[in-house]
Amino acid sequence: MDIPVDIRLEMYDGMVRARYFEQRAHDLFMQGLVKGTTHLGLGQEAVAAGFAVAMRPGDMSYCTYRGHNHTLLRGAPMDALMGELMGRSNGICEGKGGSMHLTDISKGAMGSYAIVGAHLPVAAGAAWAAQLRGTDQVSVCFFGDGTTNIGAFHEAVNIAAVWDLPVIFVCENNLYMEYTAISEVIAVDHPAADRAAAYGLEGIIVDGNDADAVYEAAVAAYERARAGDGPSLIEALTYRHKGHSRADPGKYRPDEEVEEWLKRDPIDIYRERLLSLGVTEEILNEIEAKALAEVDAATEASKNAPPPDTAVLLTDVWADGGSSWRN
Amino acid sequence: MAELSYRDAVARGLAQEMERDERVVLIGEDVAKAGGVFKTTVGLYERFGPRRVRDTPISEEAITGMIMGAAMNGLRPVGELMFSDFLATCWDIVTNQIAKTRYMTGGQVELPLVIRTANGGGARFGGQHSQSLENWAMAVPGLKVVAPATPADVIGLMAAAIRDPDPVIVFEHKGLFANKDEVPDGEIVDTLGTARVLRRGDDVTIVALAAMVHTALDAARILGGLGISAEVIDLRSLVPLDTTTLLDSVAKTTRLATVEENPRLVGWGAEISSLVAEEAFWDLDGPIVRITTPHIPLPAAGELEDLAIPSVEQVVDAVKAMSG
Ligand SMILES: Cc1ncc(C[n+]2csc(CCOP(=O)(O)OP(=O)(O)O)c2C)c(N)n1
Numbered sequence: 001m002d003i004p005v006d007i008r009l010e011m012y013d014g015m016v017r018a019r020y021f022e023q024r025a026h027d028l029f030m031q032g033l034v035k036g037t038t039h040l041g042l043g044q045e046a047v048a049a050g051f052a053v054a055m056r057p058g059d060m061s062y063c064t065y066r067g068h069n070h071t072l073l074r075g076a077p078m079d080a081l082m083g084e085l086m087g088r089s090n091g092i093c094e095g096k097g098g099s100m101h102l103t104d105i106s107k108g109a110m111g112s113y114a115i116v117g118a119h120l121p122v123a124a125g126a127a128w129a130a131q132l133r134g135t136d137q138v139s140v141c142f143f144g145d146g147t148t149n150i151g152a153f154h155e156a157v158n159i160a161a162v163w164d165l166p167v168i169f170v171c172e173n174n175l176y177m178e179y180t181a182i183s184e185v186i187a188v189d190h191p192a193a194d195r196a197a198a199y200g201l202e203g204i205i206v207d208g209n210d211a212d213a214v215y216e217a218a219v220a221a222y223e224r225a226r227a228g229d230g231p232s233l234i235e236a237l238t239y240r241h242k243g244h245s246r247a248d249p250g251k252y253r254p255d256e257e258v259e260e261w262l263k264r265d266p267i268d269i270y271r272e273r274l275l276s277l278g279v280t281e282e283i284l285n286e287i288e289a290k291a292l293a294e295v296d297a298a299t300e301a302s303k304n305a306p307p308p309d310t311a312v313l314l315t316d317v318w319a320d321g322g323s324s325w326r327n
Numbered sequence: 328m329a330e331l332s333y334r335d336a337v338a339r340g341l342a343q344e345m346e347r348d349e350r351v352v353l354i355g356e357d358v359a360k361a362g363g364v365f366k367t368t369v370g371l372y373e374r375f376g377p378r379r380v381r382d383t384p385i386s387e388e389a390i391t392g393m394i395m396g397a398a399m400n401g402l403r404p405v406g407e408l409m410f411s412d413f414l415a416t417c418w419d420i421v422t423n424q425i426a427k428t429r430y431m432t433g434g435q436v437e438l439p440l441v442i443r444t445a446n447g448g449g450a451r452f453g454g455q456h457s458q459s460l461e462n463w464a465m466a467v468p469g470l471k472v473v474a475p476a477t478p479a480d481v482i483g484l485m486a487a488a489i490r491d492p493d494p495v496i497v498f499e500h501k502g503l504f505a506n507k508d509e510v511p512d513g514e515i516v517d518t519l520g521t522a523r524v525l526r527r528g529d530d531v532t533i534v535a536l537a538a539m540v541h542t543a544l545d546a547a548r549i550l551g552g553l554g555i556s557a558e559v560i561d562l563r564s565l566v567p568l569d570t571t572t573l574l575d576s577v578a579k580t581t582r583l584a585t586v587e588e589n590p591r592l593v594g595w596g597a598e599i600s601s602l603v604a605e606e607a608f609w610d611l612d613g614p615i616v617r618i619t620t621p622h623i624p625l626p627a628a629g630e631l632e633d634l635a636i637p638s639v640e641q642v643v644d645a646v647k648a649m650s651g
């Protein structure tokens with residue numbers, strides 16, 4: 001596939017924005033300004049960029065607690081995401097969701113789900129609604145390798161296949177589920193692709209650190225979904241640069257493995273590719289500088305934002321805006 | 328005596344029982360090589376080996392279903408659910424299968440198993456990793472439920488849970504893992520269904536559980552300075568429930584407050600209140616007061632979460648108001 005340069009630059013821009021955003025989130029966590037927890041997708045940006053750029057407005061993304069990249073690249077405002085991580089009043093969920101629950105429905109970022117597997121059936125349901133309502137929306141669900149061992153994965157992929165739902169299941173295989181290697185808890189090599197046959201689906205494996213490869217797989221899956229040909233299950237091979245969450249140093253991973261993957265940084269790979277395709281250094285520098293400025297501005301805005309108004313504690317349990325359970 | 332953290336007490340309690348009884352085994356996500364995501368099972372894999380301490384896939388239904396099956400066939404298994412919130416993913420196994428089996432088989436089946444799980448808020452983890460769910464479990468006939476507040480109780484109640492012939496859920500509070508306290512040397516075995524009076528008082532009984540025990544104790548100290556003598560009861564065990572300690576205390580103080588981390592509706596305090604209203608109504612000199620989290624999911628932002636979970640000031644104010 002010949003990917004147009006503007007698409008390629010959009011993907012590069014997305015990856016760089018996500019990278020800088022999450023690096024800053026990590027720094028802010030270390031400074032105690034982001035509290036609770038963070039699960040960074042550093043190193044996994046190409047998956048987010050390839051799918052987000054291939055998506056249309058109206059398409060729906062469902063992601064996990066490792067969802068900063070996906071939410072940002074669907075177009076959620078960076079300052080409101082940073083504010084949410086920092087628990088400030090400018091947060092996209094008013095500070096009530098936090099890092100694991102970033103959501104921007106207006107942009108099709110349909111939520112970040114922190115119970116492993118929960119969102120696969122939900123994404124299938126959104127696809128079912130698209131099918132019934134006759135829209136041409138596609139629902140995309142991102143999850144990890146470890147998620148393929150929970151019942152909800154199997155239930156959702158099966159029903160989606162049987163009902164020909166316009167949903168794409170994207171397994172970001174980063175080789176680990178928290179501190180345990182996926183290889184220790186599955187009987188096959190590929191947690192998603194090797195299970196696809198059980199649901200009558202093709203086992204698709206892509207290089208998740210190559211934005212172009214991801215983009216091509218995404219486009220093919222969107223076409224299939226929009227043509228009414230049903231779901232796809234795609235396994236993207238990738239790696240998280242940091243630990244599972246928070247300050248996890250990731251010591252359970254062999255040094256050589258980490259080094260190998262750091263050499264295959266999706267952003268470095270893509271930068272070189274763009275240069276080799278004739279994109280100038282200036283253009284790339286400008287993208288990087290703009291992204292950094294955006295992150296700086298988002299950080300400042302969130303640092304300066306007051307803590308959430310205490311009144312929001314008791315809002316939005318019900319449609320009437322409140323949380324009252326008695327008259 | 329030696330100082331021990333609540334976190335290390337979990338491992339010590341488990342080790343004590345694994346040493347004593349080779350039928351005791353432990354499974355869960357990251358419990359073996361990593362020593363648990365909360366570092367509560369550190370050293371057990373090295374000490375008892377990969378056959379008895381085993382990492383599982385992310386499969387809560389398999390974890391709970393497997394310990395049920397293993398308990399049916401001669402083991403005394405312990406299964407860890409990393410966060411109590413994940414109970415919801417295996418609630419069928421826990422409630423329809425594990426809890427009901429002895430009864431529905433006319434007593435043929437015994438399930439001496441333990442589910443351990445990290446419970447409670449305060450860590451800014453948001454609505455799906457912060458809940459206090461002991462009252463869910465309390466509502467199901469066939470499940471015993473304990474929630475220790477101190478390192479010594481972690482060991483003693485863990486041992487009691489493992490030795491008990493019925494399924495027991497042990498709720499370990501995330502906010503207490505770092506707490507340290509003096510713990511006696513040697514074997515510690517406690518008794519399920521025993522509350523403990525942690526502070527004697529004459530004017531009001533404050534009943535609390537897990538992290539809220541410490542909130543209640545701090546409040547009682549402040550109330551003491553204000554001339555209000557509060558008795559603090561650590562319930563420790565919801566099922567079975569030590570009604571004697573509770574009713575004796577209320578008979579003496581004539582007033583009752585509960586401090587609960589769970590959202591308001593059907594929290595365990597409602598059961599305590601109804602019990603006292605039914606069995607000790609004439610002992611009471613005023614309405615029972617329940618101090619709970621509002622009926623909301625827990626928010627992530629620190630300022631909001633602190634406002635949601637009962638604080639020392641809230642307890643002091645509420646008890647002052649009822650004693651005034
Ligand atoms: C039902 C459930 N079980 C366990 C957890 C705890 N947990 C959070 S993330 C995680 C690992 C998930 O691994 P994977 O699916 O590979 O995703 P990754 O974190 O690598 O992106 C676990 C076990 C959870 N959130 N939900």
Ligand SMILES: [Mg+2]
Nearest residue numbers: 144145176177
């Ligand atoms: Mg993974």
